Amino acid sequence: MINGVNSEEIQSNINKLFSSILKEQQKYTAIKAADEDKKHLTEEKLAEYTKNRGKGFFYNYLSSGRGHGPFTELIDGSVKLDLIGGIGPNILGHSHPLYIKAHLEAACSDTIMCGNLQPYQEAANLTNLLISKVQKSKLRNFWYTGSGSFANDLALKLIWQKKDPAYRLIAFTKAFAGRSVATQDITYNASYREGMQTAVNVDHVPHFDQTNPEGSAQRTIDALNEVVKQHPGQHCAIMLELVQGEGGFIFGEKDYYVQIFEWAKAHGLYIWIDEVQTFARTKELFAFQTLGLDEYVDIVTVGKALQCCGTLYSDELNPKPGLIAGTFNGSLTALNAGEKIVRYLTEGNFYGEKGRMAELEHTFISRLKHLGATSCKGKITYAGGIGTMIAFEVGDSSGPVTTKFVKDLFDRGLLVFTAGSAPTRVRMLLPVCLTDEQIDIALKIIEETVIETIN
Ligand SMILES: Cc1ncc(COP(=O)(O)O)c(C=O)c1O
The missing domain is CATH 3.90.1150.10 (Aspartate Aminotransferase, domain 1)
Known part of the structure; x- marks a missing residue:
């Protein structure tokens, strides 16, 4: 959809340019x-x-x-x-027609980047669309961020504000959460934070074990019980990728997560899912939907395939004024493309x-x-x-x-x-x-x- 200037002439030139670009790009076939x-x-x-x-x-x-x-x-x-x-x-492939359309349409607008002070329809449309896709969960709000790492930082801030002063976090072995000062502590690989001081106290527990699935849930729960025993009342949330990306695409059955999440709820912890890599890529739009875990999630981060990044969260986690802000939502092209991608994937025969x-x-x-x-x-x-x-x-x-x-x-x-x-x-x-x-x-x-x- 064209926002910004539009006319019959613009529309006709966009159509011509679209065909010319696609015709040229389609030459790359081997x-x-x-x-x-x-x-x-x-x-x-x-x-x-x-x-x-x-x-x-x-x-x-x-x-x-x-x-x-x-x-x-x-x-x-x-x-x-x-x-x-x-x-x-x-996710759609190089020079996908929807990407070309998104670029050309965005060229009709008057700026490049869309932000929080002076928002554009592209940002509103994508937010509304995302929220409409998570209605079976508690997620009711979406806030844009500049990267997947910053979507996770934002999630942590919302959780911390609600759970202050319980700042410790539970994450999983082999986790990858990004490269920011906070997320490097959630990421399991210690060589990614060499020489860094600790910003977040994170307790890592074992994730699903593909080589030994049977006792996986019990092993995780034993480890969870141990960390809360060591740090009573100090944890705010449990944070995980349902399919560990950097970990090598490790994931468990629904029942594994249900047991972990029931444990987390019983211990008053928020359930925070990192879908920066999994978003749009499993058998539903979100991995938590693929695994039928809608009722459990409190906060979910997205990025990558969406073309922009951000955090979905429940009304309960809506922060006090002042905690979250920022210049960018994303470029108008990226926001437009994000909406097109979500529509294409959810309205077509993909999931x-x-x-x-x-x-x-x-x-x-x-x-x-x-x-x-x-x-x-x-x-x-x-x-x-x-x-x-x-x-x-x-x-x-x-x-x-x-x-x-x-x-x-x-x-x-x-x-x-x-x-x-x-x-x-x-x-x-x-x-x-x-x-x-x-x-x-x-x-x-x-x-x-x-x-x-x-x-
Ligand atoms: C699961 C996961 N979380 C967070 C991130 C960080 O996202 P970004 O690189 O956009 O900051 C990544 C990036 O690979 C990721 O795979």
């Missing part, structure tokens, strides 16, 4: 090696960029801004099949047991398992995940072997990433536009690379 005369370009540009930002890059990747569906072109002319989508945001998310999950997991039982026996040792969040393990599942493997995939034209440690997994955040033919290509590259590079 994996391709770098052009001979441009081969050096990516490395050269990245070397300068690396020098100026003071840190290198995982992949030799610099986008040209061209690509279509799962295909993305680099400035050296090479085209990769992208199954990681910028670690989550690109539910027969939706595209479930189909992609089934196809990838069954085919990876098949490879692990046949041509890649002993070399692909695990395949799992949910919806468009798919992971597998290769070789000894160590960090070095998996990192080398994903870089080998990259050289052969397939773009994925790693997740977790002990085990380290190959992580994919699939775009929903994938065709069966493109899935065949991706799995063929995986199979060949495993056979040729994994001992």
